[in-house]
Amino acid sequence: MTAALSASRQEKSVILLEAAPRIGRKILATGNGRCNLANSGPGRYYGGKALAREVLSRCPVEKVLSFFEELGLITVEEEEGRIYPGCGQAAAVLDVLRGDMEKRRIPVVCDSPVIRLEKAGKDWKAVTSQGDFLAHGVVIACGGMAGGKLGHDGSAYRLLSDHGHQLIDPRPALTQMMGEKGAVKGLSGLRLPARLTLCDGNKPVSAAQGEALFTDYGVSGVCAMQLSADAGALLEAGKKPVLYLDFSPMMGLIPRIYDRIRAENPEKNLPLVQAFLKKRAHTLPKDALLRGLAPRLLAEKMKGLSLTDMARMLCAFPVPILGLRGMEYAQVTRGGMDTREFFPDTLQSRRAPGLYAAGEMLDVDGDCGGFNLQFAFASGLIAGAAAANRP
Numbered sequence: 001m002t003a004a005l006s007a008s009r010q011e012k013s014v015i016l017l018e019a020a021p022r023i024g025r026k027i028l029a030t031g032n033g034r035c036n037l038a039n040s041g042p043g044r045y046y047g048g049k050a051l052a053r054e055v056l057s058r059c060p061v062e063k064v065l066s067f068f069e070e071l072g073l074i075t076v077e078e079e080e081g082r083i084y085p086g087c088g089q090a091a092a093v094l095d096v097l098r099g100d101m102e103k104r105r106i107p108v109v110c111d112s113p114v115i116r117l118e119k120a121g122k123d124w125k126a127v128t129s130q131g132d133f134l135a136h137g138v139v140i141a142c143g144g145m146a147g148g149k150l151g152h153d154g155s156a157y158r159l160l161s162d163h164g165h166q167l168i169d170p171r172p173a174l175t176q177m178m179g180e181k182g183a184v185k186g187l188s189g190l191r192l193p194a195r196l197t198l199c200d201g202n203k204p205v206s207a208a209q210g211e212a213l214f215t216d217y218g219v220s221g222v223c224a225m226q227l228s229a230d231a232g233a234l235l236e237a238g239k240k241p242v243l244y245l246d247f248s249p250m251m252g253l254i255p256r257i258y259d260r261i262r263a264e265n266p267e268k269n270l271p272l273v274q275a276f277l278k279k280r281a282h283t284l285p286k287d288a289l290l291r292g293l294a295p296r297l298l299a300e301k302m303k304g305l306s307l308t309d310m311a312r313m314l315c316a317f318p319v320p321i322l323g324l325r326g327m328e329y330a331q332v333t334r335g336g337m338d339t340r341e342f343f344p345d346t347l348q349s350r351r352a353p354g355l356y357a358a359g360e361m362l363d364v365d366g367d368c369g370g371f372n373l374q375f376a377f378a379s380g381l382i383a384g385a386a387a388a389n390r391p
Ligand SMILES: Cc1cc2nc3c(=O)[nH]c(=O)nc-3n(C[C@H](O)[C@H](O)[C@H](O)COP(=O)(O)OP(=O)(O)OC[C@H]3O[C@@H](n4cnc5c(N)ncnc54)[C@H](O)[C@@H]3O)c2cc1C
Pocket: 017, 018, 019, 020, 022, 023, 024, 025, 026, 027, 029, 030, 031, 032, 035, 036, 037, 038, 112, 113, 114, 115, 141, 142, 143, 144, 146, 147, 150, 151, 152, 155, 156, 330, 331, 332, 358, 359, 360, 361, 369, 370, 371, 372, 373, 374, 376
């Protein structure tokens, strides 16, 4: 949609071909229905980082926001630079995009998956179940495979691989982790702030801090999802990843501890937490040590442990990771079309002039926090204008 609007602003005639019965369905599901559409902080991207950098330097967050402002969308910034529509409704983002498409009389042909793209002289022919469409420039913005029915089944990549483009193996990112049953038993539904460190054996691989959510299958929540792609890579390599959860932030000792320790090793906080519990033990009986400190489910789980083991569980609670919940539950696809095969300033294919790519279709994925939509919007704006101005 941003590609279509940006091309239309170049006074070119534009048509949008959509496989689904309606456009922009995924937007409605984003940010828990609130649509975290951008982030004012430094971009955190994986895969084709160089291309992502170039796209976001040409079309930084201010440009994306002023584009939406011109369409009438009011946005607000929340914690960690996350930007949402002021009214708190994802539908507002879709409404302004659709509204401007209608104003500009951009035809949208729904239920019309593009099956293949054929060269037609200097132009391209999009072959769909509803007939063929001829264009001088084509922006392919079919998204990724994440999100179950909100994504595609992988067939959209062929639109580019048919013309010599390489596909970097698509894998789920930003998804929940499945943990060893015994480790999470009794904790389902528990939601609490924690520092999560993903380890390969004892070696820390990556970490994230925020809210963790225990489920009957494992661990969810923004930070677990953040680390899921790394966990997937370890599993694929035959390793046995372990997620350590440090709950000590909720004791009120943190952030002092983090200022000093940076939590590179999940057990580094152990002596401090141990000392804290020992001090508490002067005034409280052992079975009441965690009362008023840890949520009841967690306290129950630690019943009967020695003070040292209790401290260890509070600052390095281990959950062996057995798998990921997969593409269906993922928010974004890691992998996609190899970004080296596109000009970073226009997003035009180096292999098939006249074809452009934008959004999750490309091998670029970002952290939770609005980075994925921001990249999709920004790359769409760039590719749309470039396709419209193709000589
Ligand atoms: C549950 C969920 C929550 C999310 N929350 C956030 C969030 O809050 N913030 C954030 O930044 N990101 C979020 N994301 C990720 C974000 O939604 C995507 O990265 C982003 O929508 C990608 O945009 P896109 O335009 O590339 O692809 P999409 O939004 O997936 O759009 C691609 C479109 O192409 C159509 N299509 C597919 N194949 C064809 C074909 N062959 N022919 C014609 N049309 C086709 C699809 O039907 C779809 O309408 C979330 C994702 C999910 C699943």
